[in-house]
Amino acid sequence: MNELILPNMLQSASSGSVWRHPVARRFLLVYCLLAFTALTGLAAVLYLMRQQALGQSERELANLGHLLAGQTRDMIRSVDIVLRDTREGLMRAKQAGEVQTPAYLHEHFRQRIAGVPQIRSMVLTNASSEIIGHSLTPTPRLAISDTSSFRAHLLHDSNKLHVAEPRQSRIDGQWGVALSLRMEDEHGQFDGIVGAAIDPNVVQQFYRSIDLGEGTAVSLFRADGTLLARWPQVANSIGLSYSNDEIFTQLLSNKEQGFAVLDSTVDNQRRLLFAQRVGEYPFVIAASRTDVATFADWRRYATVLAGATLLLLLCTSWLMLRLASQETRRRSAEDELTGTAQRLRLIDLASPVGLYVADATGQLSYVNPAYTQLLGVPAVRLLSQAWITLLHPDDREAVSRAWLQAVGRGESFAMEYRYLCPDGRLLWVSNRAELTAASEGRGGFVGSIEDITARREREQLLREALSLQNAVLDGTAYSIISTDRSGLIRSFNRGAEQMLGFTAAEMVGKATPARFHDLQEVVARAAVLSVELGEPIPVGFEVFVTKARLEGVEEREWSYIRKDGRRIPVLLSVTPLRDELGEINGYLGVAHDLSEFRKVDKLKREFVSIVSHELRTPLTSIRGSLGLVAGGIGGALPERANELVRIALQNAERLVRLINDILDIERIDAGQLTLRAQCTEVMPLLEQALADNQGYADHHGVRLQCFGQVNGALVEVDVDRFGQVMANLLSNAIKFSHSGGGVEVSVMRDGTRLRIEVCDHGPGIAPAFRDKLFERFSQADSTDARRRDGTGLGLAICKSLMAQMHGEIGCDSSEGAGSCFWLSLPLQGLPTGPADMRPPSLAPRILLLEQDESCAAQLARPLVEAGFPVELVYEANEALLRWESGRFGVALVGPRAVSGGEGRLEQIMSRDHQARAILLLGDTPTAMPVDARLPWPLEPQQLLASLRRVLVGLRSAQVLLIDHDRALQTQLGAVLPQGVALDGADTLTAARHMLCCRDYDLVLLDPALPDGDGLALLPLLYGLPLRPEIILHTSEAALDTGLTGALQRLPKDGSVEAMADLINQKLRQRRGQEDTP
Amino acid sequence: MNMPLQRILYVEDDPSIQTVVKLALELVGGYQVEVCDSGRAAVAALQRFRPQLALLDVMMPGMDGPTTLQHLREQFGFERLPAIFMTAKVQPAEVAVLKSQGALGVIAKPFDPMTLGGELERLWSGQPQ
Structure with missing residues (x-):
């Protein structure tokens, strides 16, 4: 757990979010208070120390000042006393009349100043300022009237000691301060001065002898501010007046002594200064100390103290950060652990999965509620009993082994096995356990058990279903093929392999069902579907699945073509496959081989x-x-x-009819009833049918009548079978008519169809029976013995026959009012008609050899749509097999046909090449003598044109002359060369008939026909597979309609020979030498 | 115009049908009928009887109707002997095959004996002149 949390913590600490934790904020607050207090304390201490340093200095300066002032006063006083003694002595001596010679004076002064070292010299003047005595010898001859001392004493009658400004002695040139007293005669008149010069050096030397300390200075001023002495010395300062200094202007203006902090005018430094007057003498002593000196110690201490404090703060802040961080981590970890523990507790309780802790032996030490619920065993029992005993006996050994193996190798344990619960349930579980860290020598497991019974049951069901499915797929004779949505084969069962000869490996993921379908069937079906659904259905996979997609399932007969080329009729049922969302994701085709069925059918x-x-x-x-x-x-x-013979005869005849009907029905069932459909005018057929049944009607006393006339209406029917249908309807109508009644036959056009009705006035047909009318062996009233001479198969046969002739049959009837049966047939010769409604083509069958499916479809489609029957093969060998069947008129070798087949095709062609053509598409190199080599790709129209050109070259030319003048046919026939067959038609109807029955190379058309406009034939002519050349044989100029513009004209008044020439020319053109426009 | 039809060579293996046809043609139609029960017998009787028309059953043991006709027409003077087949197989395809072998027509069994003669006359008169 720690390993999981710490990285997160480190991350959050580094990103500063550690302060978000309240613990950290508390730490920060405490630390700030501490730091503030420490700093405040420091400031106070420093302030106090500074005050103390200031006080100390003041005290020291004051002491120094007092000491120096006292000392200076004593010194001055001694000088004063010397002077006063001297003055008194001299004055007394003078009054005593002693002669005071310079030598006397000199001696006197020398005695006086002996022992007073501060007096350098003494002087005495007379009232006129002339020096009369001096301590020096010889006595200088000088007058000192200019000195301040002399003038002060002369002018002021004062007995006070006068202090002069320091000045250089005129006698010895030394600096000195003169102290002087007034001399008076016995009358008290001014009688000169007596003075003593004090040597400043002596004072300074005295100051020097005192250890003043760093930055401390001592100055002696005259009371008016003149500096007399200073130590330490400041150059050129002695003798200057500092009367403007703050000492004199403020400090001592009315005091004897005082302190000040000021900027010294002597040396321009900020100083603490103590000044004191020197007793009764006009002197001021000043002791001062610079700020720097005053606070030097303080500064030192303060620096040390502040540094120590800051260091302390830094250290504590670092410590605090560490502490806060650690504490935060610890608290977060605790929170996390608390949360995790809570979550784990909840998970433990809420989990549908059983959770447990077990030791290496498998002994459980903890199980959660789900565990006990799953097994239905109380926790107490689980914890006291080895869980392995609860296992299904068959699984115990395996589980035990796996567990021990997991323990032995130190791996996790995972296994699915069964519990046999005490309540008898079989419980499938998935047990997964992780090895926990080894404690006390052996590891344990923490694991979960999950109920997988339902999943196991589903798997079992699925396995069974799959095995059943495989058994069904492999065991069945049905071909079962599934595809994806695009038609690509996804599965191909054994039945399909056997049926088709392809292996699953050849087909799955590689081919579509088109590989084994008959292309022609597919193309035809595509055409029908396109008409039916009203949208173009492409030739391809869509043809198989469109209906199935729309209707859920489509069952239809198809031909499969085996790998060896053999055709197999199959019943194919196609169903869409859907995914879980209901979207179609594929298709399933189940095909049943109908070959056996067909064989049995044939036997039958x-x-x-x-x-x-x-x-x-x-x-x-x-x-x-x-x-x-x-x-x-x-x-x-x-x-x-x-009478008896008559009955026997009737029943013998009925037996014959029954046998005939059974034969018909059987053939219809087998799809073997081949009709010889031909274009025929309908009216003659109807007249014939009426005539054929007239005898029967006469016999029953029933009158037959025909209504309506549709001259020239063409239908495409098998004449005999149409007669059979009509006979059936007529005989029914006659049979069910009352004697003396009538049967009416009506014929009418109904849009593009022809409708024929046969109505009687018999008893009619009950509505309940009407639905069954066209079913087999159904007769309305099986008790009406008088009427029962039918077989019950007639109408069923009629329905089948009509369907084969693209017609319909039905019945309108009301009970008691007779019945009306109707037939409906499409009218022929109309310009519009779907391609698949065309008569069975007379065009030759085409064998198309092409390996590529899409290319094959591209080739086949235009051919099939133009009416050519096409069969597609993918492989040359198969193509040869089919070619040898002789059913084909044309072989079309596609651009991507398999190589190797042409040579063998060539052999076949050399052996049997009459009326057979080979067309080669693309540039495949071959020595094969092909009838045409066509480029690829190729437009469908070009393909058709080339095909037609080749085909018409293979047979004798057929010409149809459509002209009302029959004689022209004979004349023309006489001049046309051998090998050109000429047919004639003198009416529109006959022309239609002829065009339905035979392919013509050339049609010579005179539009003026007795029964209509011959130009009505043009759409029919354009729609024929081998579109014939058309020559308009007319004198009329006004024939320029859209249809005729490009047609060849031939004037009516030309000779028969000219006609024949044009025909020959056209036929030659058609045979391929020149392309016809 | 041809000679009126008188002599008919009839080949049929089934005696019952022989009797019925002979009665129908002789009594109802008034023709002269030579009945043979096999192709071989017919060939033997040909020169003696000199028929104008051969009426042949199709399915016979030994030699069937078309083969019999072939043999008959191999005889001198009978190269263009008109023939009519009688058969129980009356499917259009089968009828077409028979007609292609040079027969005037095909009469389906069973037939109406009372109109058989008339049917023969009709087919006889339709033959190419």
Whole structure:
């Protein structure tokens, strides 16, 4: 846990957020107070110390001042006494009349100053200032009237000692201060002065002898401010007046002594100064000390003290930071630990997962509530019992081994196993445990157990389902193929491998189902779907899945083409596969091989056919014999016998019809009922049908009537089968009509379709039965024995036949008011008609060899749309197999066809190349004698044009002359060369008929036809697969419609030979020498 | 215009049908009918009977109808012997095959004996002149 928290703490401390913690803030506050107090204390101490230093200096200066003042006064006083004694002595001597000679005076003065070292010399003047005696010899002859002493005593009648300003002696040149007294005669008149010069050096030497200390100075001033002596000396200061100094202006203005802090005028330093007057003498003594000296000690102490304090503060702040940081960490860690512990407690309680602590032996020392709930065993029991005993017996050994292994290797433990709970439940758990740090020698585990019973059950179900699915997929004979949304195959089961001959490895992830589908079927289906859905469906995978996507599932018969080229009919059921959101993410195609079914079906058909035949032979005798007897060949019969023979004959005939119907139905079921559809005018067919059934109607006393006339209306039907349908409807109508009643046949156009109705006035059909009318073996009233001579198959057959002829059949009826059966057929020869409604093409079948699916589809589509039947093969060998079947007229070798096949195709071609063509696309090098080599890529129109050109070269030319003049055909036939076949049509109807039945190379059209405008044929002509050349044979100039603009014209008045020439020229052009415009 | 139809060579292996056809053609139609029960017998009877028309069953043991016709037409003077087949197999494809072998027509079994003669006359008269 510590390892987890500390990095975070360090991080937060470094980023300063440590102060966010309240503990840290508390620390900061305390520290600031402490620092403030310390600093304040320091300041106070320093202040006090400074005051003390100041006081100390004051005291010292005062003492010094007092001492010096006292000493100076004593010195001056001794001089004063010397002078006064001298004056008294001289005055007495003079009064006594003693002659005072200079020598006497000199001697006198010398005695006087002996022992008074401060007096350097003494002098005596007379009243006229002439020196009359001096301590020096010889006595100088001088007058000193100019001195201040002399003038002061002369002018002031005072007995006071006069102090002169310091000056240089005129006698010996030395500095001195003169002290003098007034001399008076016996009358008290001025009689000169007596003076003594004091040597300043003596004073200074005295000052020097005192240890004044650093920065301390002593000065002696005359009371008027003149500096008399100073120590330490200041150059040129002695004798100057400092009367402006603060000492004299303020300090001593009215006091004897005092302190001041001032800027000294003597040496310009700030000083603490003590000044005192020297007793009764006009002297001032000043002791001063500079600030620097005064506070030198203080400064020293203060620096040391402040430094120590700051150092202390720094140290304490560092300590405080450390402490705060640590404390914060500790507190945070504690908080974190508290939170973690709380969370862990909550997790422990709320966890759906069982949590436990166990030692190495597996003995549990803690389990959470979920653990006990999962197992349904009280915690007490779990903690006292080895949990391994709760395991499913089959799992114990494995779990025990795994646990010991985990302990042994010091790894974590993870395993899924079963508990057998005391309440009998089987509990699957996932146990995961982590090794905890080893304590007391052996490690333990902290782990969880999770209930995975539900998951295990799901897995079991899934495994079973998967195994079932695999068994189904592998065991079935169905081809089961799944694809992604784009059609790429994702799975290909064993059934598919067997059915198709491809292996799953060849197909999965590599191909789409188009690989084994018949391209032509796909193209055709795409066309039908496009019409049905009203939007273009591309030829490709969409064709298989569009319906399935729209309707959920689509079941349809297709042809699969095996790897070896064999075709297999299959019933393919396509279902979309969806993801969990319901989005389609793929498709599943399940195909059932119908080959066996078809084989059995064929056997059944053959059986039915043989049985029918074998039944017919005896029936022929019976029918014939009865017919002869009933015809009276064996002589007249008694009436009863005649009646019986008639019944026998009727039933023999009914048996024949039944056999015929069964044969038809069987063929319809097998899809083998091939119709020979042809374009036919409908009216003659109807007339024939009426005529055929007239006898039957007469027999029943029913009148047949026909209404409506649709001249020239063409339908595409099998004439015989159409007759069969009409006979069925007519005979039904006649049969259910009352004798003397009528049956009406009406024919009418219905848009692009033709509608034929057969109505009777019989009993009608009950609504309940109407739905079953076209089902097999259904007859409305099975009790009406009189009417029952049908087989019950007729209408079912009619429905199938009509469907094959692209027609419809239905019935409108109201019970009691007769029935009305109707047929509906598409009208032919109309310019509009979907491509897939065209008659079975007469165009040759095309074998397309191309490996690339999309390229193949690109090639095939225009061909199929133009009406050519196309079969696609991917491999040359397969192509050869099919080519040999002889069903193909054209081989089209695609640009990416597999190489190696051309050589073998060439062999086939050399053996059998009549009426067969090979077209080669692209630039594949080959020695094959191809009929055309076409560039690639190629426009669909160019492909079709080239194909047509090659095809028309393979057969004799066919020309159709459409002209009302029949004689022209004979004349033209006579002049056309051999090898050109000429057909004629003299009406629009006949022309349509002919164009439906045969492909023509050239059509010579005279638009003026008896039954309509021949130009109406143009859309039909343009839509034919092998679009014929068209020559308009007309004299009319006003024919320039949009359709005819580019057509070749031939004037009506030309000769037959000119006509033949033009025809020949056109045919030659068409055969490929020149491209036709 | 041809000679009126009189002599018909009829080949059929089933005796019952032989009887019915013979009765129908002779009594109802008034034709002269030579009945043979196999192709071989027909070939044998050909020169003696000199038929104007051969009426042939298709499915017969030994030699079937088309083969019989082939053999008959190999005989001198009968290279263009008109023939009509009778068969129980009346599917359009089968009928087309038979017609392609030079027959005038195909009559489906079972037939109406009373109109059989008329049917033969109709087919006979439709043959190329």
